[in-house]
Amino acid sequence: MKWYLAVLKKYAEFNGRAGREEFWMFVLINFIVSLILSIIRPLGLIYGLAVLVPSLAVGARRLHDTGRSGWFQLLVLIPLIGPIVLIVFAAQDGQPGDNQYGSNPKSV
Numbered sequence: 001m002k003w004y005l006a007v008l009k010k011y012a013e014f015n016g017r018a019g020r021e022e023f024w025m026f027v028l029i030n031f032i033v034s035l036i037l038s039i040i041r042p043l044g045l046i047y048g049l050a051v052l053v054p055s056l057a058v059g060a061r062r063l064h065d066t067g068r069s070g071w072f073q074l075l076v077l078i079p080l081i082g083p084i085v086l087i088v089f090a091a092q093d094g095q096p097g098d099n100q101y102g103s104n105p106k107s108v
Helices: 002-009 020-037 041-050 052-065 070-077 081-091
Strands: none
Touching: 002 020, 002 052, 020 041, 020 052, 020 081, 041 052, 052 070, 052 081, 070 081
């Protein structure tokens, strides 16, 4: 839960890097909350809009950790192949040490 709240605190922070644990724990908790709130459709829609920007921000930071630009998130617009490529990128280990996007989140 701490990772989920950490992402929400960095609401619109697209700079820096996010480790695998931070990204995937946010995705997991976000999926569970979305699933529960989808029972009451208006709440699910409101929640989806509320976490849209934090989801994009943590996605960009995760791509930064692997040495890629956050703009790679646009790959999701390519049917079938795009989301698979993004999942592979998000599952990869981050670059060791510092890169152009900041310091390694594992060392912080």
